[in-house]
Amino acid sequence: MFRALADCNNFYASCERALDPSLVGVPIVVLSNNDGCVVARSAESKALGIPMGAPYFQVRRLCEAHGIRVFSSNFSVYGEFSERVMSVLTEHARDIEAYSIDEAFLGFPDMPDADARALGLRIREDVLRRTGIPVSLGMGATKVLCKLANERAKSDKASGGVIVVPSDAAGREAFLRGLPVGSVWGVGPGLAARMRAHAILTAADLATADASLVRRFAGVVGERLALELRGVACHEIVEEASQRKSVMVTRSFGRPVSDSSELEEAVAAHAARAAEKLRQEGLMASAVIVLLRTDKHRPEAPQHRVDESEPLEPPTDDARAVCSAASRALARSRRDGVQYKKAGVLLLGLLPSASAQMTLPGLTPGADPGRERLMKAVDALNARLGRDAVRLASTGFERKWKAKSEMRSEAAKEAEGEAPTAPAKAPKPRIRFHE
DNA sequence: TCTGGGGTCCTAGGACCC
DNA sequence: TCTGGGGTCCTAGGACCC
Numbered sequence: 001m002f003r004a005l006a007d008c009n010n011f012y013a014s015c016e017r018a019l020d021p022s023l024v025g026v027p028i029v030v031l032s033n034n035d036g037c038v039v040a041r042s043a044e045s046k047a048l049g050i051p052m053g054a055p056y057f058q059v060r061r062l063c064e065a066h067g068i069r070v071f072s073s074n075f076s077v078y079g080e081f082s083e084r085v086m087s088v089l090t091e092h093a094r095d096i097e098a099y100s101i102d103e104a105f106l107g108f109p110d111m112p113d114a115d116a117r118a119l120g121l122r123i124r125e126d127v128l129r130r131t132g133i134p135v136s137l138g139m140g141a142t143k144v145l146c147k148l149a150n151e152r153a154k155s156d157k158a159s160g161g162v163i164v165v166p167s168d169a170a171g172r173e174a175f176l177r178g179l180p181v182g183s184v185w186g187v188g189p190g191l192a193a194r195m196r197a198h199a200i201l202t203a204a205d206l207a208t209a210d211a212s213l214v215r216r217f218a219g220v221v222g223e224r225l226a227l228e229l230r231g232v233a234c235h236e237i238v239e240e241a242s243q244r245k246s247v248m249v250t251r252s253f254g255r256p257v258s259d260s261s262e263l264e265e266a267v268a269a270h271a272a273r274a275a276e277k278l279r280q281e282g283l284m285a286s287a288v289i290v291l292l293r294t295d296k297h298r299p300e301a302p303q304h305r306v307d308e309s310e311p312l313e314p315p316t317d318d319a320r321a322v323c324s325a326a327s328r329a330l331a332r333s334r335r336d337g338v339q340y341k342k343a344g345v346l347l348l349g350l351l352p353s354a355s356a357q358m359t360l361p362g363l364t365p366g367a368d369p370g371r372e373r374l375m376k377a378v379d380a381l382n383a384r385l386g387r388d389a390v391r392l393a394s395t396g397f398e399r400k401w402k403a404k405s406e407m408r409s410e411a412a413k414e415a416e417g418e419a420p421t422a423p424a425k426a427p428k429p430r431i432r433f434h435e
Numbered sequence: 436t437c438t439g440g441g442g443t444c445c446t447a448g449g450a451c452c453c
Numbered sequence: 454t455c456t457g458g459g460g461t462c463c464t465a466g467g468a469c470c471c
Contacts, residue, residue: 031457032456032457032458033457033458034455034456034457034458035455035457036455036456036457037456037457039457053456053457054456055455055456056455056456057454057455057456058455058456060455073457099452099453100452100453101453102453103453185451185452186450186451186452187451188450188451188452189450189451190449190450190451191450191451219463219464220463221450221451221462221463244460244461245460245461246459246460246461247459248458248459248460249458249459250457250458250459251457251458252456252457252458255454295456296456297455297456342457342458344458344459346459403457404455
């Protein structure tokens with residue numbers, strides 16, 4: 001089976017550019033939540049030396065000096081672009097797994113090597129024409145090989161955005177030779193160091209190493225990587241979204257927060273948002289964990305990090321139940337006078353709403369007939385009038401703790417409101433997002 | 436010197452990813 | 454002054470069981 005990884009180039013920056021064609025050729029940077037770090041750069045910004053992940057305050061002057069256009073991120077808009085890209089991709093492959101917001105694995109059974117490149121170029125062309133987003137394709141026998149090929153497709157201008165790893169051993173090895181082992185997908189700094197200690201320096205070294213030996217010092221994870229590199233697929237393309245295991249909502253504050261009512265408000269807001277995600281996906285949660293973090297970049301200030309859990313009995317997707325449980329956990333974990341930098345809510349023990357009701361007779365959340373109708377009404381109103389048009393009072397109105405997002409593009413703000421009139425879309429692919 | 440041998444389930448923490 | 458957010462998988466170790 002031939003596989004491919006289609007990965008959007010500089011995805012968030014490309015979205016901003018697709019919305020505003022006057023940005024073509026202009027260096028662009030997109031910032032993370034809270035306008036903290038650089039999370040996307042156009043090719044021009046990369047060439048100007050803006051590093052990925054750099055804290056914005058460190059590169060601000062460089063941006064100003066070169067006229068780089070800087071944008072706060074607008075994830076709901078990027079999510080819509082993602083759906084369009086995915087729906088085009090589904091037309092080209094039998095199997096598709098949307099792996100993240102900007103990349104998808106594709107499966108092509110029974111395709112000869114000779115046809116791969118032409119197909120890759122066609123896909124690239126079609127996605128660009130219909131969505132305005134440039135993608136690169138890496139093709140090969142396994143996901144790990146596709147990933148490496150994709151990286152090269154991005155860096156090698158002569159590739160035309162498509163690289164195919166040959167399926168014969170000699171061609172594969174030639175491709176892997178010289179690639180540092182740390183550049184292999186799944187080999188982080190820790191594994192890379194262990195590999196090097198065993199004289200495995202390149203991807204080719206790992207591909208030809210004895211698998212059981214690799215297993216001894218790098219575990220099953222390392223063994224699978226070695227097999228994938230020699231063309232033995234250990235990671236299939238997964239089309240059905242597996243049921244997710246947790247829902248997390250965390251945000252840094254715009255400034256340090258110690259005031260208890262502000263913390264209450266922030267935690268309630270995150271809890272309500274998490275419950276909303278549950279309802280969107282037809283899930284109930286059995287426990288909530290509240291996270292508090294101080295600023296680790298200020299070691300001189302009192303530090304405190306805590307994950308405090310509280311059961312949800314019975315399992316629920318009701319914003320009120322989640323908020324009050326979160327509030328109890330917060331009350332136990334918060335320390336007076338400590339300045340927190342971040343708060344979050346994690347929901348665990350997820351199960352489908354239907355099964356939650358079936359397996360808990362007498363305790364069914366649906367036993368409160370008003371509950372479900374109320375939450376449905378809230379969701380419907382917010383869908384029509386905008387997020388938080390209707391909300392729990394405990395989630396606050398001032399929201400002084402809110403993160404910064406001062407540089408959203410006008411184009412993205414407009415696009416955000418126009419969902420119903422967005423360009424006609426193919427039916428939504430049934431895919432998962434890791435956001 | 437020597438301490439049974441499997442199992443399962445749960446949790447915490449590490450590692451990695453986008 | 455200013456440093457993101459949201460996930461998954463694996464492993465080790467403890468509790469408990471036959």
